[in-house]
Amino acid sequence: MRRAAIVSFALAIIVLWGSLSAQSVDIPSPRWGISFGNSKTFTGLRFNYRDRGVEHIRGINATLWVPYDKENDDSVIDGISFGLIPGGGTLRGIQYGILGVAGIKDIRGLTWGGLGAGTGGSMIGVNWGGLGVGAGGNMIGINFGGLGVGAGGNIAGFNFGGLGIGAGGNLTGISVGGLGVGASKNAVGINIGGLGVGAGQDMIGLNIGGLGLGAGRRLSGINIGGIGVGAGERLGGLTIAGVGAGSPEIRGVVIAGVAAGGKLIKGIALAGAFTLIPDEGELRGLAVAPVNWVKGKQTGVSIGLVNYAWSLKGVQIGLVNIVRDNPSGRKVLPLININF
DSSP, rough: OOHHHHHHHHHHHHHHHHHHHOOOEEEEEEEEEEEEEEESSSEEEEEEEESOOOEEEEEEEEEEOOOOTTSSOEEEEEEEEEEOOOOOOOOEEEEEESSSEEEEEEEEEEEEEESSEEESSSEEEEEESSSSEEEEOOOEEEEEEESEEESSSSSEEEEEEEEEEEEOOOOEEEEEESEEEESOEEEEEEEEEEEEHHHHHHHEEEEESEEEEEESSEEEEEEESSSSSESEEEEEEEEEEESEESSSSSEEEEESSSSSOOOOEEEEEEESSSEEEEOOOOEEEEEEEEEEEEEEEEEEEEESSSSEEEEEEEEEEEEEEEETTTGGGGGGGEEHHHHH
């Protein structure tokens, strides 16, 4: 035990001396073997307190603390990096940080950060952060953040964030966020958010939001929102909303607990209270609700207690059926109204 303690103390002194002097003790060669201190280009087993001006390290790199700012931007670490907060310009291989992992440009491989892992560039591989995982560029692979996962660019692969997931670009793959999932551009794949899921442009695939779903342009696939589902341009596929679903254009099947509405509904709309088509809109297909209110053209079938249409090319079935442009004797009819 005493001998081991003496050896450990001696190694610590060597490492400290090498770090303070910005040089290193290398055995058997300055280029390969075992290095203690701030060797800048080395292959083998390397120990250092904090890197400064490193160029290229291959092998096992053990550094206690994060590298000095702006002095390691172009450094490349290939192999295994570990310490409290190991880092470098580009990290490739296996990165293990007791507190975290910091990559200035890119991180590639298997990355584990006790609190978090992040890079200013891209992160590719299997990435885990106790609190979060983040990249200024793209993030590709399997990404897990205890609180969240985020990237300034695209995120692709399997992504899990305890609270949420956010992409500044596109989000592709399987994404699960405890509270929410969002993409500035498109979200494609399986997107599940405890509260909500949103995309600035298109959302395509299986999309489930505990409260709601929303897309700035098109929302397509199987769309389920606890309260509401909406799209800025078009809603397509199978849509289920606890309260309401709406979009200027709805195609496919929409089921809403209270109301479904759009300028054009082409398909099947089932609502607990209302189906609503605004002025100069059109229903093409089937609408079933207590009140089907089409302030435009109906081409197809509506079934409800009250059915209203400005013009009809199809069938209304209900207690009161109203067609505004029918001849006077057929404007309001009980049970059924037909016009072809």
